[in-house]
Amino acid sequence: MTVVLLLGSGPNATACQDWPRAPFDRIVVINNAWRVRPDWDDLIYPEDFPGEKTPEVLGDGQQRVEADAFVPAQNAYGGFIWGGGTMAFTAGYWALHALRPKVIAYLGCDMVYAASGDTHFYGTGTPDPLRKDVTLRSLEGKSARLMALAARQGCALVNLSVNESRLVFPRALPDAVAGVAPEPFDRGAVDAVLAAEEALDYQVPSGRYWQQEDRFDPAQIDRIDAMWKALV
Numbered sequence: 001m002t003v004v005l006l007l008g009s010g011p012n013a014t015a016c017q018d019w020p021r022a023p024f025d026r027i028v029v030i031n032n033a034w035r036v037r038p039d040w041d042d043l044i045y046p047e048d049f050p051g052e053k054t055p056e057v058l059g060d061g062q063q064r065v066e067a068d069a070f071v072p073a074q075n076a077y078g079g080f081i082w083g084g085g086t087m088a089f090t091a092g093y094w095a096l097h098a099l100r101p102k103v104i105a106y107l108g109c110d111m112v113y114a115a116s117g118d119t120h121f122y123g124t125g126t127p128d129p130l131r132k133d134v135t136l137r138s139l140e141g142k143s144a145r146l147m148a149l150a151a152r153q154g155c156a157l158v159n160l161s162v163n164e165s166r167l168v169f170p171r172a173l174p175d176a177v178a179g180v181a182p183e184p185f186d187r188g189a190v191d192a193v194l195a196a197e198e199a200l201d202y203q204v205p206s207g208r209y210w211q212q213e214d215r216f217d218p219a220q221i222d223r224i225d226a227m228w229k230a231l232v
Helices: 011-016 032-034 067-077 087-099 139-150 174-180 187-200 211-213 218-230
Strands: 005-008 026-030 042-044 063-065 103-107 156-159
Touching: 005 011, 005 087, 011 032, 011 103, 011 211, 032 103, 042 087, 042 187, 063 087, 067 087, 087 103, 087 139, 139 156, 139 218, 187 218
Parallel strands: 005 026, 005 103, 026 042, 042 063, 103 156
Antiparallel strands: none
C-alpha cells in the first residue's frame, strides 16, 4: 500500500530536501512546495493560486490536481465545512480518496506562524489558515477529523515535523513511517459525530462554501469541532 509524503510550504519543508525517496511511494506537494524537491508526483493548488507560480513543464508522471479533482474528493468525506477550507486538509482528503494510502506523512503544514521573519520556506507569505474563515475555527478539530476518517479506511496520519504544530497527528521519523499503524478510534463515537454533521446539512457540492456562509452557524461548527477534538 502507498506511503505518501504530503508537503506544505512551512519553514521546515526544506528539511526533506536530502531525504531519500524511499520509503515514500508518492509525494504530494501543496502550492509552492513543488520547489522543495524535484521528484514530486502531484501538485495540488486552489483556483486563486497564481499560474506564474506553478511549474512551466511537468516531468514524467507528474500531474496537477485542481478543483475539478479535489472538490469531489473532499465532498466524498463530508465537504469543506466539516473538513476545513485550507489546502493542508484538502490535500489530505484528496490523497485519501485518490491514492487510498497506508500512511500520509505531513511536513511543512504545522500552521504556526512567526510574528516576524519567515512564515514559509520561501520567505514571507500569506498564512492561509489564519484568514477569517468559518471552516477554520479549530485547526485541531479539523485535523482530528481527518485523522479519524483516515483511520476508518486503514490509513495512518503522522506529522514529520519536530516543531510546534496545530496538527494533532502523532509524530514520526521519516525512516519509520512505513511501519506506522492508524490510531485507534471508537467507531461508534466517530459515527455519532458524522451523524451530527449530517443532521445540520451543511453540504456545499460546488465547494464554494463562502458564497453561502450566512447559513452556517459558527456555534454549531464549534460544537462539531469539539466533538472531533475530544476523540483524540
